[in-house]
Amino acid sequence: MDNSDPRVESGETQKVTAKVKAESSIGIGWIAALPPLVLALVFATGLPAIADGETLRFVYEWVPSAGINLTFLVDGLSLTFALLIAGIGAVVALFSSVTLAGHVHYWRFVFYLLFFMFAMLGLVLADNLITLFVFWELTSVASYLLIGFNHSTAKARRSALQALLVTGGGGLALLAGFILLGSAAGTYELSEIMAMGDTIRDHALYLPIFFLVLAGAFTKSAQVPFHFWLPNAMAAPTPVSAYLHSATMVKGGIYLLARMHPALSGTEVWLWTLTLFGAVTAVFASVLALRQTDLKLALAYTTLMALGTLTMFLGSGATIAIAAAVTFLIVHSFYKAALFLIVGIIDYRAGTRETSELGGLAKTMPVTAFAAAAAALSMAGFPPFLGFIGKELKYEGALAVASEPLFVATAAVLANALMVAIAGIVALKPFYGPRLETPKSPREAPLFMWIGPLGLAVLGLVFGLMPGLISASLVQPAVTAIAGQPEEVKLALWHGLNLPLLLSVVTFVLGISFYLGHQKLRGFLVRVEQRLPATADQMWDRFLDGLKASAAWQTRILQGGILRRYLFVVFATTALGGVVTLYVTDAARWPEILPDFTIKHLLVVGLIAGGAIMTVFAGSRLAAICALGVVGMGVALIFVIFGAPDVAITQLLVETLVVILVAVVMLRLPSLERDPMKGARIFDAILALFVGGVVTVILLSVLDTPLDRTITAYFEEKSMPEAFGRNIVNVILVDFRALDTFGEIAVVAVAALGAYVLIKGTKKAKQQ
Template sequence: MADGAATDARGNGITGVIPILFAGALFVYFMSLVPTVASLEAIRWSVPWIPSLGIEFAFLVDGLSLTFCLLIAGIGTLVLLYSNTYLAGHPQYARFALFLTAFMVSMLGLVLADDLILLFVFWELTTLTSYMLIGFSHEAEKSRRNALQALFVTGAGGLAFLAGLILLAAASGTTSISGIIAQGDGLKAHAMYLPILILLLAGTFTKSAQVPFHFWLPNAMAAPTPVSAFLHSATMVKAGVYVMARMHPAMSGTDVWLWTLTILGAITAVFASLLSLRQTDLKQALAYTTLMALGTLTLFLGQESGYAMTAFATFLIVHSLYKAALFLIVGCIDKSTGTRETDQLGGLGRLMPITAIAAALAATSMAGFPPFLGFIGKELKYAGAIAVASEPIFVAGAVLLSNALMLAVAGVVAFRPFWRGQVGTGQSPKEAPWQMLAGPVILAILGALFGIYPDLLQVALVNPTVLSLTGEVEEAKELQLWAGVNIPLFLSIATFVLGLAIYAAHVKIRAMLDRGFNAIPNLDLKWDGFLDGLKALAAWQTRLVQTGKLSSYLFATFFTIAAGIILTLAYTGMPPLAADFSDVEWKHTSIAALICAGALLTLFTSSRIAAIAALGVVGIGIALIFIVFSAPDVAITQLLVETLIVVLVAVVMLRLPSLPKATFNLKHAVLSVAVGASITLMLIEVVATPLDLRLTEYFEVTSWPEAYGRNIVNVILVDFRALDTFGEIAVVVIAALSAYALLRTTRKGDQQ
């Protein structure tokens, strides 16, 4: 069913126009950088972000990033133009435009980032903004469910990705991506190479929906159609592919890289193609073809040959053009007819001729027919498959089968709805407004234009992209419609024959696929069970941890403290205990006795007032220790706090009953001894360890010249730790306000 309100060519006023102009301005800016990048130069801009860690706010424009930027900004402009009419009159369109624009900016930041930490920031922003877009129709349970699924899967992968980036920075000694690439093969020889690769691929495979993480992507179709067009063609799902491409110079060339990307990419491409042919919903069919494209791109990134890299760069552009066009066309069909089911569509070519022509152009490029760019991309894919040194037959076979299935799906999506017999839909289909047709028409024409004049693409984007991937522009192969009679040509002919045969029998094949896939566990159907299990685990954990008893919380807290200290001391090794009591004076002994007396009284008394008073005695004893060891300012603070606490708590205690009779609790006794012993051992080790006075000396030297204060403690609190002190003051103020509000509430309750 169509998204949003009825189509209105008038759009959403200024709310709809501003995002279009913004995206268009970005596209024009990136177009202005094409001559520089086409001359094989890179543009880098950076400012220090966290200098102490060597982290920069750095951006890099080279062939790879500029190709992505042009696709993101260009398709983003057309999608926003389309959305302004497609969702005209929608009460939440301003929110939609904000989310979509933020999504576009996040993706641009991701592909331009030249720092690992900055890359991760934008990586997570794409996750969050895509979550908001997929769940835009939040009143529908399906939208909420699928948005959460996408967030959970890609977010979990993002945690692994972050760990991989941290290890990568540690192994390379820098967070600069260009700096890591400049190190050459050094990373591959590092002992941490395999853990880094596993963690990075875990993040990129979840983001780009490689098998077995593929199930979330088709469910993202719960988003409005313009979001699907943008997400599947130029943004979110290609983020993982981009990172693999960016890291290709530093991490490719090993067996684990080759086989992991080749095998999983090939499986994803073929598996998704079969699933695509099984679908009857046009959006779902296109969603699975995106998986096919992502698998193919991953497969070629596993290789190193110039043909493979040229095939990657070309197919990246080919797929973005035809996929965005076809998704937008499906939106036009959905708006006009009220359905996306292939069995309910037919005869639309006469009623929607412009849409039909745009669909034919885009689908022909998708199918790989000449003279479209899709044909050149397909020929390069076959050339790249043959150039694989390890298993060319396996790679070429996977590419051939997936291409043939894509040809059949192109016929189902773009031929049957327009040119088969008339099928009633209950509506009177008509052509969409020009704002909705502009995107599909422009993108479809570009697919044909670049096919006829491939040199335009070769010089501007393909050569610089291959340079980014290999470091040598000579590795780029020529884009040409006619490369002579060769093996790729024969494979193309085989693709056409097999694809047309599959299309002719696709209804019967679909029924066979239904029977076959029904016997395979569906990960998506397991998702709800997984969530139920996760909630049950959380409930069990809550019952176990959140007992509602203060004694349980205190026991867990002090047990953790004691265990942490004891295990740390055992791991690091305790120095020999050589206690020296020669400098112990009677005043030290008296204070210790006072503290022990207060603690024992607290333990055995049944009076709450006596207990809080005894604790006050302990606090006063600690203040006396501060005085004895020449820390009067800390002692005064301790005395004031102790006095205030004793008074306030005593007032509350007057309203409470007496404490229960003290009984011996072995568990609590053991814990108390463990805490006391661990703290004592830690203090002994601290005393036995020579003090590192570098920080002390720093404050002594800089407190007056830099902070203009002679009281070093005050300078530390007010200048060197100003934010920390401000935070402490804020906590005290908030606590005071809360106490005041609570007292006022209690007083009003007593009056009533």
């Protein structure tokens, strides 16, 4: 008889089950790669038309009354990004089918990855500001899910939340900028706004628009001082890091700057802001990359360098600088995706990413070593790779910056030299030299792992040898879209003996020197970091702690459980808001002609004033509610005097019912005790007079403003033929605002039930 529990698997059975799941994931990994691959092929079919100068536009009405449409535009810029997003997405999906094979949440990961791709494609193809913003926020949500995929670890949860808060905060600023931009341009369609550059730049709202849009772009693309979230995003699985850094979210900010270039560029503030922040980010990130011992973190900081370089060149209006940005965008996507995936292979097969634990892997992993060498040579900018052409263009673009060519060129040379050193650390240190012991016995990766990075690295070589393949089809259309006018761009591997070539030689010499001395430089950087009062990441933690402390403080002040304080804050805030609005808009008016007051008018006013005064000084709740009912009766009389008897009847019924119901409730409440805060009533009186004065000024200003009869005329015209009612007020309440009226009734009913339960519960508690 077998007494074993069939629900409990043996250790050997669990291993077999995991192996079967892993093999199953690898075998069907192509399914996850199929959607992005198909999209890449679809986008590739549009290359000839886009190269000929055509643009494709698709419009679907979303909120036409507000000018918001689901509009998508395919031009040189959006097509370049779409091809990178879809193509690299296919490579990453294929790679992840091996590294996450057998993972219990593998298909959830695939869904997150495809969701991320969908959001990025929507972002780069959107031709409406609001549509773009929707997809912009979806990329933040998708990246949050991917960065926090290993949610069992505190590091992944913290990094995901940090990325969401930083990019989400920038997204709110971006939304405000888009609303102002749409208001200034009179349209939310990007293709129309891009043709209104002079109008936008001359508009009074240009500076607010510029800085709000820049806040969104800088937080998304991790420019200093928002750079700290990107290295922390390395808590995500390696395929996510490869996708995030090469073709998706962090490039979203770069895409936004490129897309807004025709409308917002050409001013001193645009030039200097993008140039300075881009240069600082590029050099600063390159130095920090040299500090890292984790290969994945080193590559993360080189991504910051690339983003800073792209921002720096987009600050210029020179065609060669824009061409340099577009070419480097493509170069960086190829080599960065390849190198991240190669680091993933090293970690998967050797069990570590630490440079001090790696060496001599080329003998056991020859294909991976070859792919790493090819990608690193493109990263370092050696000929005949596409990276060399991109570097030459960067130097030409730097020298073409009219304001500060020396500053931009120096920053570019220093950053690129550090990239040469990092390329050597990533491609040479793990694969060559003495063989070091690693946690796992290394061997070559499966086909699905190395085929992607090898293909991307080879593309860098092919496009370097034959730059004409992408010159007319991708680079030139993208430059035309960014510049806002037709531009001619030709890529070439050899430009002759010139200053950019000399700068390249200087870059190689400096880079090799940095590589040979990187251990000493790393030690120096570690000592400098230890003496700093706080890193950017630590300052973020302090910011959050301060935010929480501030929230706790204002909660104690504003929400201390005292109803009087709640009411005081609400009414004071409302009145101050009214005063500020009247002042800013200069809307305060005093009617030139006031109506003639008769005895009946004065009597009604006296009745209302008397009821209000009696309410304030009443000694019991019952007397106060009855006096308040007198105020309501006075309002009803005003309706009668000015010819609204139906409204007056409603007012009388409501007031009578309220007085009766509240009076019944009062019988169950304890007697009114002496006010413990009697000294504070003077402040209540001052606030009441202030609120009343503000409301009076607003009403008088409204009376002095010509009445817009658009809505009134609509109800007059539609009440009888469509609602079959002669009483417009009743028709509005019952037909046009039926759901609203129902909602109000529901709210009152729920409040009444809540009050009944509360009073009944209080009575039972006292009896016990």
